[in-house]
Amino acid sequence: MTVDGHVAAPQGFVFMPRTPPGSQSSLRAANRDRVLGVLRREGSLAQAEIARLTGLSPATVSNIVGELRESGDVDVRPAVSGGRRAVRVSLSRRSGVVIGLDFGHRHLRVAVGDLAHEVLAEDVVDIDVDHQAQEGIATAGRLVDDLLGRLAVDRADVVGVGMGLPGPIDAVTGAVGSSAILPGWVGVPAAAQMSERLGLPVRVDNDANLGALAELHWGAGQGVRDLAYLKASTGVGSGLVIDGRVHRGGAGTAGEIGHTTLDENGSVCRCGNRGCLETIVGTSVLLESLRTSHGPDLTVRGMIDRAVAGDAGCARVVSDAGRAIGNAAANLCNLLNPQMIVVGGDLAAAGETLLEPMRQVVHRFAVPAAVPTIVAGVLGERAEVLGALALVLREGEPIPR
Numbered sequence: 001m002t003v004d005g006h007v008a009a010p011q012g013f014v015f016m017p018r019t020p021p022g023s024q025s026s027l028r029a030a031n032r033d034r035v036l037g038v039l040r041r042e043g044s045l046a047q048a049e050i051a052r053l054t055g056l057s058p059a060t061v062s063n064i065v066g067e068l069r070e071s072g073d074v075d076v077r078p079a080v081s082g083g084r085r086a087v088r089v090s091l092s093r094r095s096g097v098v099i100g101l102d103f104g105h106r107h108l109r110v111a112v113g114d115l116a117h118e119v120l121a122e123d124v125v126d127i128d129v130d131h132q133a134q135e136g137i138a139t140a141g142r143l144v145d146d147l148l149g150r151l152a153v154d155r156a157d158v159v160g161v162g163m164g165l166p167g168p169i170d171a172v173t174g175a176v177g178s179s180a181i182l183p184g185w186v187g188v189p190a191a192a193q194m195s196e197r198l199g200l201p202v203r204v205d206n207d208a209n210l211g212a213l214a215e216l217h218w219g220a221g222q223g224v225r226d227l228a229y230l231k232a233s234t235g236v237g238s239g240l241v242i243d244g245r246v247h248r249g250g251a252g253t254a255g256e257i258g259h260t261t262l263d264e265n266g267s268v269c270r271c272g273n274r275g276c277l278e279t280i281v282g283t284s285v286l287l288e289s290l291r292t293s294h295g296p297d298l299t300v301r302g303m304i305d306r307a308v309a310g311d312a313g314c315a316r317v318v319s320d321a322g323r324a325i326g327n328a329a330a331n332l333c334n335l336l337n338p339q340m341i342v343v344g345g346d347l348a349a350a351g352e353t354l355l356e357p358m359r360q361v362v363h364r365f366a367v368p369a370a371v372p373t374i375v376a377g378v379l380g381e382r383a384e385v386l387g388a389l390a391l392v393l394r395e396g397e398p399i400p401r
Protein backbone atom coordinates (compact mmCIF):
# COMPACT_ATOMS: atom_id res chain seq x y z
CA MET A 1 0.00 0.00 0.00
CA THR A 2 1.33 3.41 -0.84
CA VAL A 3 0.12 6.95 -0.44
CA ASP A 4 -0.20 8.90 -3.62
CA GLY A 5 -1.09 12.54 -4.14
CA HIS A 6 -3.51 12.86 -7.00
CA VAL A 7 -6.41 11.03 -8.54
CA ALA A 8 -7.95 11.66 -11.92
CA ALA A 9 -11.74 11.90 -11.88
CA PRO A 10 -12.82 8.28 -12.43
CA GLN A 11 -16.07 7.17 -14.01
CA GLY A 12 -18.59 4.88 -12.37
CA PHE A 13 -17.89 1.21 -12.44
CA VAL A 14 -20.36 -1.64 -12.45
CA PHE A 15 -19.51 -5.25 -11.63
CA MET A 16 -22.85 -6.66 -12.75
CA PRO A 17 -23.33 -8.59 -15.99
CA ARG A 18 -24.64 -6.18 -18.59
CA THR A 19 -26.01 -8.44 -21.29
CA PRO A 20 -28.71 -11.13 -21.32
CA PRO A 21 -27.47 -14.69 -20.71
CA GLY A 22 -27.10 -17.27 -23.47
CA SER A 23 -25.48 -15.28 -26.27
CA GLN A 24 -21.86 -15.19 -27.41
CA SER A 25 -21.63 -11.57 -26.28
CA SER A 26 -23.02 -12.46 -22.85
CA LEU A 27 -20.28 -15.07 -22.45
CA ARG A 28 -17.68 -12.44 -23.36
CA ALA A 29 -19.24 -10.01 -20.89
CA ALA A 30 -19.31 -12.67 -18.16
CA ASN A 31 -15.63 -13.46 -18.76
CA ARG A 32 -14.82 -9.78 -18.67
CA ASP A 33 -16.66 -9.42 -15.36
CA ARG A 34 -14.70 -12.36 -13.95
CA VAL A 35 -11.44 -10.65 -14.85
CA LEU A 36 -12.65 -7.34 -13.36
CA GLY A 37 -13.80 -9.18 -10.22
CA VAL A 38 -10.43 -10.83 -9.50
CA LEU A 39 -8.60 -7.57 -10.19
CA ARG A 40 -10.81 -5.75 -7.71
CA ARG A 41 -10.17 -8.47 -5.13
CA GLU A 42 -6.43 -8.86 -5.66
CA GLY A 43 -5.40 -5.33 -6.68
CA SER A 44 -2.68 -6.09 -9.18
CA LEU A 45 -2.04 -9.36 -11.01
CA ALA A 46 0.13 -10.88 -13.72
CA GLN A 47 -1.89 -12.19 -16.67
CA ALA A 48 -0.94 -15.78 -15.75
CA GLU A 49 -2.40 -15.23 -12.26
CA ILE A 50 -5.61 -13.82 -13.77
CA ALA A 51 -5.90 -16.96 -15.89
CA ARG A 52 -5.35 -19.20 -12.84
CA LEU A 53 -7.85 -17.33 -10.64
CA THR A 54 -10.61 -17.06 -13.27
CA GLY A 55 -10.10 -20.45 -14.91
CA LEU A 56 -9.97 -18.69 -18.30
CA SER A 57 -7.35 -19.57 -20.91
CA PRO A 58 -4.26 -17.33 -21.19
CA ALA A 59 -5.37 -16.34 -24.72
CA THR A 60 -8.83 -15.27 -23.51
CA VAL A 61 -7.29 -13.31 -20.62
CA SER A 62 -4.88 -11.63 -23.00
CA ASN A 63 -7.76 -10.56 -25.30
CA ILE A 64 -9.87 -9.25 -22.41
CA VAL A 65 -6.94 -7.34 -20.89
CA GLY A 66 -6.26 -5.80 -24.31
CA GLU A 67 -9.88 -4.61 -24.58
CA LEU A 68 -9.96 -3.28 -21.01
CA ARG A 69 -6.70 -1.46 -21.60
CA GLU A 70 -8.12 0.17 -24.73
CA SER A 71 -11.27 1.28 -22.90
CA GLY A 72 -9.14 2.71 -20.07
CA ASP A 73 -10.56 0.37 -17.42
CA VAL A 74 -7.18 -1.18 -16.55
CA ASP A 75 -3.56 -0.06 -16.36
CA VAL A 76 -0.80 -2.40 -17.49
CA ARG A 77 2.69 -1.97 -16.05
CA PRO A 78 5.91 -3.85 -16.79
CA ALA A 79 7.21 -6.00 -13.92
CA VAL A 80 9.62 -8.84 -13.23
CA SER A 81 8.18 -12.14 -12.04
CA GLY A 82 10.49 -15.06 -11.11
CA GLY A 83 13.36 -13.41 -13.00
CA ARG A 84 11.25 -13.13 -16.18
CA ARG A 85 9.74 -10.04 -17.69
CA ALA A 86 5.98 -9.87 -17.23
CA VAL A 87 3.21 -7.28 -17.00
CA ARG A 88 1.00 -6.53 -14.05
CA VAL A 89 -2.60 -5.51 -14.59
CA SER A 90 -4.68 -3.39 -12.20
CA LEU A 91 -7.95 -1.45 -12.35
CA SER A 92 -7.42 2.15 -13.41
CA ARG A 93 -8.30 5.25 -11.42
CA ARG A 94 -11.34 5.85 -13.62
CA SER A 95 -12.81 2.62 -12.26
CA GLY A 96 -13.60 4.34 -8.96
CA VAL A 97 -12.45 4.65 -5.35
CA VAL A 98 -13.37 3.11 -1.99
CA ILE A 99 -13.56 4.69 1.46
CA GLY A 100 -12.57 3.15 4.80
CA LEU A 101 -13.67 4.42 8.24
CA ASP A 102 -12.24 3.14 11.53
CA PHE A 103 -13.89 4.24 14.78
CA GLY A 104 -11.82 3.60 17.90
CA HIS A 105 -12.60 4.47 21.50
CA ARG A 106 -10.38 7.55 21.06
CA HIS A 107 -9.96 8.16 17.34
CA LEU A 108 -11.59 8.20 13.94
CA ARG A 109 -9.44 7.33 10.95
CA VAL A 110 -10.52 7.73 7.33
CA ALA A 111 -8.80 6.49 4.16
CA VAL A 112 -9.60 6.73 0.46
CA GLY A 113 -8.16 4.02 -1.77
CA ASP A 114 -8.39 3.14 -5.43
CA LEU A 115 -9.27 -0.22 -6.98
CA ALA A 116 -5.59 -0.96 -7.60
CA HIS A 117 -5.36 -1.19 -3.76
CA GLU A 118 -3.37 2.03 -3.31
CA VAL A 119 -4.22 4.46 -0.54
CA LEU A 120 -4.73 7.91 -2.07
CA ALA A 121 -5.30 9.93 1.11
CA GLU A 122 -5.78 9.40 4.83
CA ASP A 123 -6.78 11.44 7.84
CA VAL A 124 -7.16 10.81 11.57
CA VAL A 125 -8.78 12.86 14.34
CA ASP A 126 -9.20 12.38 18.08
CA ILE A 127 -12.77 11.91 19.21
CA ASP A 128 -14.20 11.60 22.72
CA VAL A 129 -13.82 8.29 24.47
CA ASP A 130 -16.95 6.24 23.77
CA HIS A 131 -18.40 9.14 21.78
CA GLN A 132 -22.07 9.33 20.85
CA ALA A 133 -22.94 7.76 17.52
CA GLN A 134 -24.46 10.92 15.98
CA GLU A 135 -21.35 12.91 16.79
CA GLY A 136 -19.11 10.22 15.30
CA ILE A 137 -21.22 9.97 12.13
CA ALA A 138 -21.18 13.76 11.68
CA THR A 139 -17.39 13.93 12.13
CA ALA A 140 -16.89 11.06 9.68
CA GLY A 141 -19.12 12.86 7.16
CA ARG A 142 -17.00 16.01 7.37
CA LEU A 143 -13.72 14.09 7.01
CA VAL A 144 -15.01 12.18 3.97
CA ASP A 145 -16.25 15.40 2.31
CA ASP A 146 -12.86 16.97 2.94
CA LEU A 147 -10.80 14.04 1.59
CA LEU A 148 -12.95 13.67 -1.55
CA GLY A 149 -12.62 17.44 -2.12
CA ARG A 150 -8.83 17.31 -1.72
CA LEU A 151 -8.60 14.45 -4.22
CA ALA A 152 -11.12 16.08 -6.59
CA VAL A 153 -13.09 12.80 -6.58
CA ASP A 154 -16.79 12.95 -7.34
CA ARG A 155 -19.08 11.20 -4.84
CA ALA A 156 -20.64 9.25 -7.71
CA ASP A 157 -17.26 7.58 -8.28
CA VAL A 158 -17.15 6.02 -4.81
CA VAL A 159 -17.81 2.30 -5.21
CA GLY A 160 -18.50 1.71 -1.50
CA VAL A 161 -17.63 2.48 2.11
CA GLY A 162 -16.32 0.04 4.73
CA MET A 163 -16.67 0.98 8.38
CA GLY A 164 -15.25 -0.53 11.58
CA LEU A 165 -16.65 -0.21 15.10
CA PRO A 166 -14.97 -1.48 18.29
CA GLY A 167 -17.81 -3.75 19.34
CA PRO A 168 -19.76 -6.82 18.27
CA ILE A 169 -21.92 -6.14 15.20
CA ASP A 170 -25.29 -7.90 14.94
CA ALA A 171 -25.42 -9.83 11.68
CA VAL A 172 -29.16 -9.34 11.24
CA THR A 173 -29.65 -5.64 12.03
CA GLY A 174 -26.13 -4.29 11.37
CA ALA A 175 -26.38 -2.57 14.77
CA VAL A 176 -23.89 -2.84 17.61
CA GLY A 177 -24.73 -6.25 19.05
CA SER A 178 -24.10 -5.58 22.74
CA SER A 179 -25.30 -2.36 24.31
CA ALA A 180 -22.83 -2.68 27.19
CA ILE A 181 -19.71 -2.66 25.03
CA LEU A 182 -20.21 0.51 22.96
CA PRO A 183 -22.79 2.51 24.95
CA GLY A 184 -22.86 5.58 22.69
CA TRP A 185 -24.07 3.43 19.78
CA VAL A 186 -26.91 1.54 21.51
CA GLY A 187 -29.68 0.68 19.07
CA VAL A 188 -28.10 2.71 16.27
CA PRO A 189 -28.31 1.03 12.84
CA ALA A 190 -24.78 2.19 12.13
CA ALA A 191 -24.51 1.21 8.46
CA ALA A 192 -27.89 2.73 7.53
CA GLN A 193 -27.21 6.03 9.30
CA MET A 194 -23.72 6.44 7.92
CA SER A 195 -25.06 5.54 4.48
CA GLU A 196 -27.71 8.24 4.81
CA ARG A 197 -25.15 10.87 5.87
CA LEU A 198 -22.71 10.02 3.06
CA GLY A 199 -25.23 9.16 0.35
CA LEU A 200 -23.16 6.03 -0.32
CA PRO A 201 -23.47 2.27 0.32
CA VAL A 202 -21.84 1.38 3.67
CA ARG A 203 -20.81 -2.00 5.08
CA VAL A 204 -20.04 -2.18 8.79
CA ASP A 205 -17.96 -4.74 10.67
CA ASN A 206 -16.18 -5.24 13.96
CA ASP A 207 -12.79 -3.48 14.07
CA ALA A 208 -10.83 -6.65 14.93
CA ASN A 209 -12.37 -8.45 11.92
CA LEU A 210 -11.09 -5.58 9.77
CA GLY A 211 -7.62 -5.79 11.33
CA ALA A 212 -7.64 -9.51 10.52
CA LEU A 213 -8.65 -8.82 6.89
CA ALA A 214 -5.90 -6.22 6.43
CA GLU A 215 -3.11 -8.32 7.98
CA LEU A 216 -4.32 -11.31 5.95
CA HIS A 217 -4.20 -9.51 2.60
CA TRP A 218 -1.48 -6.90 3.02
CA GLY A 219 0.33 -7.63 6.28
CA ALA A 220 1.87 -10.33 8.46
CA GLY A 221 -0.66 -13.01 7.48
CA GLN A 222 -0.24 -13.06 3.70
CA GLY A 223 -0.58 -16.62 2.42
CA VAL A 224 -2.00 -17.91 5.73
CA ARG A 225 -5.38 -19.71 5.58
CA ASP A 226 -6.15 -19.95 9.32
CA LEU A 227 -5.30 -16.89 11.36
CA ALA A 228 -6.40 -15.10 14.52
CA TYR A 229 -5.86 -11.35 14.85
CA LEU A 230 -5.84 -10.11 18.45
CA LYS A 231 -6.37 -6.40 18.94
CA ALA A 232 -5.11 -5.37 22.38
CA SER A 233 -5.99 -1.75 23.18
CA THR A 234 -8.64 -0.14 25.40
CA GLY A 235 -10.48 -3.44 24.98
CA VAL A 236 -9.39 -6.76 23.54
CA GLY A 237 -11.03 -8.21 20.45
CA SER A 238 -10.18 -10.85 17.91
CA GLY A 239 -10.82 -11.42 14.23
CA LEU A 240 -10.88 -15.08 13.24
CA VAL A 241 -9.94 -16.20 9.75
CA ILE A 242 -10.91 -19.79 9.01
CA ASP A 243 -9.86 -21.30 5.69
CA GLY A 244 -9.18 -17.86 4.22
CA ARG A 245 -12.43 -16.21 5.29
CA VAL A 246 -13.39 -14.10 8.29
CA HIS A 247 -15.62 -16.15 10.62
CA ARG A 248 -18.37 -13.93 12.05
CA GLY A 249 -20.55 -16.52 13.80
CA GLY A 250 -24.32 -16.99 13.85
CA ALA A 251 -25.14 -13.48 15.10
CA GLY A 252 -21.98 -11.81 13.78
CA THR A 253 -20.32 -11.50 17.18
CA ALA A 254 -17.63 -14.22 17.01
CA GLY A 255 -14.22 -13.40 18.44
CA GLU A 256 -15.09 -11.54 21.66
CA ILE A 257 -11.98 -12.95 23.33
CA GLY A 258 -11.78 -9.91 25.63
CA HIS A 259 -14.70 -11.35 27.58
CA THR A 260 -13.03 -14.68 28.30
CA THR A 261 -13.27 -15.26 32.07
CA LEU A 262 -9.80 -15.43 33.64
CA ASP A 263 -10.74 -14.64 37.25
CA GLU A 264 -14.20 -15.61 38.50
CA ASN A 265 -13.88 -13.26 41.45
CA GLY A 266 -12.19 -10.43 39.56
CA SER A 267 -13.36 -6.88 38.82
CA VAL A 268 -16.74 -6.42 37.14
CA CYS A 269 -16.38 -5.90 33.39
CA ARG A 270 -18.42 -3.52 31.23
CA CYS A 271 -20.13 -6.66 29.85
CA GLY A 272 -21.46 -7.48 33.34
CA ASN A 273 -19.28 -10.51 34.04
CA ARG A 274 -16.34 -10.66 36.44
CA GLY A 275 -12.67 -11.05 35.69
CA CYS A 276 -12.80 -10.88 31.88
CA LEU A 277 -9.45 -10.69 30.04
CA GLU A 278 -10.26 -7.04 29.32
CA THR A 279 -10.51 -6.19 33.04
CA ILE A 280 -6.94 -7.45 33.40
CA VAL A 281 -5.18 -6.14 30.25
CA GLY A 282 -7.29 -3.20 29.00
CA THR A 283 -4.83 -0.30 28.61
CA SER A 284 -6.63 1.87 31.21
CA VAL A 285 -6.29 -1.00 33.73
CA LEU A 286 -2.57 -1.31 32.97
CA LEU A 287 -2.03 2.45 33.45
CA GLU A 288 -4.01 2.36 36.68
CA SER A 289 -1.70 -0.33 38.06
CA LEU A 290 1.29 2.00 37.38
CA ARG A 291 -0.33 5.07 38.92
CA THR A 292 1.33 4.82 42.33
CA SER A 293 4.80 4.13 40.94
CA HIS A 294 4.76 6.25 37.76
CA GLY A 295 2.21 9.00 38.46
CA PRO A 296 -1.14 9.92 36.89
CA ASP A 297 0.22 11.35 33.60
CA LEU A 298 1.68 8.16 32.15
CA THR A 299 0.22 7.46 28.68
CA VAL A 300 -0.12 4.11 26.91
CA ARG A 301 2.67 5.12 24.53
CA GLY A 302 4.83 6.25 27.47
CA MET A 303 4.26 2.94 29.27
CA ILE A 304 5.21 0.95 26.16
CA ASP A 305 8.30 3.07 25.41
CA ARG A 306 9.51 2.65 28.99
CA ALA A 307 8.78 -1.08 28.97
CA VAL A 308 10.83 -1.53 25.80
CA ALA A 309 13.63 0.66 27.23
CA GLY A 310 13.85 -1.61 30.30
CA ASP A 311 11.85 0.26 32.97
CA ALA A 312 11.22 -2.58 35.41
CA GLY A 313 7.67 -1.60 36.45
CA CYS A 314 6.37 -0.91 32.93
CA ALA A 315 8.06 -4.04 31.54
CA ARG A 316 6.47 -6.14 34.29
CA VAL A 317 2.99 -4.77 33.61
CA VAL A 318 3.30 -5.33 29.84
CA SER A 319 4.74 -8.83 30.21
CA ASP A 320 2.01 -9.78 32.71
CA ALA A 321 -0.50 -8.56 30.12
CA GLY A 322 1.23 -10.83 27.58
CA ARG A 323 0.79 -13.79 29.94
CA ALA A 324 -2.91 -13.06 30.47
CA ILE A 325 -3.52 -12.66 26.73
CA GLY A 326 -1.57 -15.90 26.19
CA ASN A 327 -3.91 -17.66 28.58
CA ALA A 328 -7.01 -16.74 26.57
CA ALA A 329 -5.14 -17.31 23.30
CA ALA A 330 -4.20 -20.87 24.33
CA ASN A 331 -7.90 -21.74 24.60
CA LEU A 332 -8.49 -20.16 21.21
CA CYS A 333 -5.66 -22.29 19.75
CA ASN A 334 -7.14 -25.49 21.17
CA LEU A 335 -10.53 -24.67 19.67
CA LEU A 336 -9.62 -23.24 16.27
CA ASN A 337 -6.00 -24.23 15.62
CA PRO A 338 -4.90 -21.05 13.78
CA GLN A 339 -1.52 -21.32 12.00
CA MET A 340 -0.69 -17.81 13.10
CA ILE A 341 -1.74 -15.27 15.72
CA VAL A 342 -1.14 -11.66 14.67
CA VAL A 343 -1.18 -9.21 17.57
CA GLY A 344 -2.31 -5.66 16.82
CA GLY A 345 -3.67 -2.69 18.74
CA ASP A 346 -1.74 -0.28 20.99
CA LEU A 347 -0.01 -2.99 23.03
CA ALA A 348 1.53 -4.65 19.96
CA ALA A 349 4.05 -1.78 19.82
CA ALA A 350 5.71 -3.37 22.88
CA GLY A 351 6.97 -6.16 20.58
CA GLU A 352 8.82 -9.00 22.30
CA THR A 353 8.18 -7.54 25.78
CA LEU A 354 4.54 -8.53 25.21
CA LEU A 355 4.91 -11.41 22.74
CA GLU A 356 7.53 -13.57 24.45
CA PRO A 357 5.55 -14.05 27.70
CA MET A 358 2.46 -14.64 25.56
CA ARG A 359 4.27 -17.38 23.58
CA GLN A 360 5.48 -19.04 26.79
CA VAL A 361 1.94 -19.28 28.15
CA VAL A 362 0.50 -20.51 24.85
CA HIS A 363 3.24 -23.21 24.77
CA ARG A 364 2.29 -24.17 28.30
CA PHE A 365 -1.50 -24.34 27.93
CA ALA A 366 -2.27 -25.17 24.30
CA VAL A 367 -1.94 -28.76 23.05
CA PRO A 368 1.50 -28.97 21.38
CA ALA A 369 0.17 -29.52 17.85
CA ALA A 370 -2.01 -26.40 18.15
CA VAL A 371 0.80 -23.94 19.03
CA PRO A 372 0.86 -21.29 16.27
CA THR A 373 3.39 -18.71 15.15
CA ILE A 374 2.79 -15.55 17.20
CA VAL A 375 3.87 -12.26 15.64
CA ALA A 376 3.14 -8.54 15.87
CA GLY A 377 1.06 -7.05 13.06
CA VAL A 378 2.97 -5.04 10.47
CA LEU A 379 0.25 -2.50 9.63
CA GLY A 380 0.21 -0.88 13.09
CA GLU A 381 -2.54 1.61 13.86
CA ARG A 382 -3.60 1.66 10.19
CA ALA A 383 -4.63 -2.01 10.17
CA GLU A 384 -8.32 -1.43 10.88
CA VAL A 385 -8.87 1.36 8.35
CA LEU A 386 -7.05 -0.66 5.68
CA GLY A 387 -9.32 -3.57 6.60
CA ALA A 388 -12.32 -1.28 6.04
CA LEU A 389 -11.03 -0.71 2.48
CA ALA A 390 -10.52 -4.47 2.12
CA LEU A 391 -14.11 -5.09 3.22
CA VAL A 392 -15.31 -3.28 0.08
CA LEU A 393 -12.55 -4.46 -2.27
CA ARG A 394 -12.76 -8.13 -1.34
CA GLU A 395 -16.15 -8.80 -2.86
CA GLY A 396 -15.92 -12.41 -1.73
CA GLU A 397 -16.23 -11.36 1.89
CA PRO A 398 -19.80 -12.06 2.95
CA ILE A 399 -21.30 -9.01 4.64
CA PRO A 400 -23.83 -9.46 7.45
CA ARG A 401 -27.37 -9.35 6.00
Ligand SMILES: [Zn+2]
Pocket residue numbers: 258259260269270271272273276278
Ligand atom coordinates in the same frame (compact mmCIF):
# COMPACT_ATOMS: atom_id res chain seq x y z
ZN1 LIG B 1 -16.42 -8.72 29.88
